[in-house]
Amino acid sequence: MRHVELRSDTMTRPTPAMRRAMAEADVGDDVFGEDPTVNRLEVMAAERLGKAAALFVPSGTMANLISQMTHCGRGDEMILGSLAHSFYYEQGGSAAVASIHPRTVPNQPDGTLPLDELEAAIRGDNIHFPRTRLIALENTHNLCGGAPLEPAYLRAVGDIARRHGVKLHIDGARLFNAAAALGVPAQQLALEADSISFCLSKGLAAPVGSVVCGNSDFIREARRSRKVLGGGMRQAGVLAAAGMVALSEMVDRLVEDHANARRLAVGLAGIAGLELDPERYKTNIIYFEVIKPGLGAAELAAALQQEGVRLLASGAHTLRAVTHYEVTAADIDYALNVMARIMK
Numbered sequence: 001m002r003h004v005e006l007r008s009d010t011m012t013r014p015t016p017a018m019r020r021a022m023a024e025a026d027v028g029d030d031v032f033g034e035d036p037t038v039n040r041l042e043v044m045a046a047e048r049l050g051k052a053a054a055l056f057v058p059s060g061t062m063a064n065l066i067s068q069m070t071h072c073g074r075g076d077e078m079i080l081g082s083l084a085h086s087f088y089y090e091q092g093g094s095a096a097v098a099s100i101h102p103r104t105v106p107n108q109p110d111g112t113l114p115l116d117e118l119e120a121a122i123r124g125d126n127i128h129f130p131r132t133r134l135i136a137l138e139n140t141h142n143l144c145g146g147a148p149l150e151p152a153y154l155r156a157v158g159d160i161a162r163r164h165g166v167k168l169h170i171d172g173a174r175l176f177n178a179a180a181a182l183g184v185p186a187q188q189l190a191l192e193a194d195s196i197s198f199c200l201s202k203g204l205a206a207p208v209g210s211v212v213c214g215n216s217d218f219i220r221e222a223r224r225s226r227k228v229l230g231g232g233m234r235q236a237g238v239l240a241a242a243g244m245v246a247l248s249e250m251v252d253r254l255v256e257d258h259a260n261a262r263r264l265a266v267g268l269a270g271i272a273g274l275e276l277d278p279e280r281y282k283t284n285i286i287y288f289e290v291i292k293p294g295l296g297a298a299e300l301a302a303a304l305q306q307e308g309v310r311l312l313a314s315g316a317h318t319l320r321a322v323t324h325y326e327v328t329a330a331d332i333d334y335a336l337n338v339m340a341r342i343m344k
């Protein structure tokens with residue numbers, strides 16, 4: 001039986017080139033700043049995003065929390081989307097761990113926050129209010145169907161942030177998917193950000209790790225935040241080595257994942273009892289609804305699993321599929337055949 005893993009791009013296993021690089025990595029103690037491979041990855045990542053410095057961290061969640069606590073002090077406010085990963089899926093760590101007050105603005109289906117509402121949410125100087133220190137965007141936007149945020153929108157948010165003396169963090173867990181979908185260098189999507197993070201461990205297929213980029217002062221403070229969160233790693237070069245392969249070999253191929261996601265979306269839209277607008281999906285994440293009476297997302301996912309196709313039931317009637325380098329066009333066709341048979 002074929003096995004088609006569409007639950008998440010975090011399921012990607014390291015490539016043979018990564019395994020080799022990990023085995024051969026030059027390492028030292030990174031808490032002492034002495035892991036040459038981590039240092040090289042950080043230089044590579046900073047250059048790639050056009051920032052002065054970078055920090056290798058264990059996860060995207062920690063990358064966000066480190067960035068938030070570096071920009072904000074106790075009781076400061078951060079504005080972010082109502083569907084932001086940071087708000088939705090990170091245990092409220094900004095509040096629980098860093099004492100940051102989160103304020104949400106409704107995400108639009110395209111992943112943006114309406115500019116007027118965003119600007120109106122920034123607090124004036126008043127003893128009753130927390131101080132707004134940070135705006136956080138997400139690119140691509142996971143819960144908005146992997147929507148990429150365009151440079152013009154980022155510029156508009158950057159203008160608002162500058163005008164009000166507020167910092168901008170971009171959660172770019174899938175930043176390179178956004179760049180691939182928009183046909184722009186990732187650097188252009190980082191331009192407005194005071195800090196920007198991306199995951200090596202998702203579509204880029206590294207086993208572990210994220211990187212936060214920013215200016216040198218920011219990264220110096222972020223390094224302190226990483227340490228207090230327990231994210232200071234020792235011979236982390238074995239992980240960073242895979243991250244360097246991810247950046248050099250796995251970025252240009254992301255367009256294939258987008259083509260496969262599109263192939264899947266168009267195919268699913270043609271199956272009776274499933275509902276989605278394939279035009280909406282521009283990267284590697286799609287969501288769709290099952291609207292057949294008596295059939296829920298969990299039952300459908302279980303039936304698909306029987307035939308080797310793994311999807312995520314993300315709501316009572318909503319399923320998610322994410323493409324990545326271990327999924328081929330033939331796998332997509334197989335998944336569509338299985339789906340059509342089950343839905344009949």
Ligand SMILES: *Cc1c(COP(=O)(O)O)cnc(C)c1O
Nearest residue numbers: 059060061062085138142171173
């Ligand atoms: C996955 C994800 C994260 C968190 O990354 P982890 O490495 O799983 O902690 C943060 N933001 C977005 C948008 C994500 O998709």
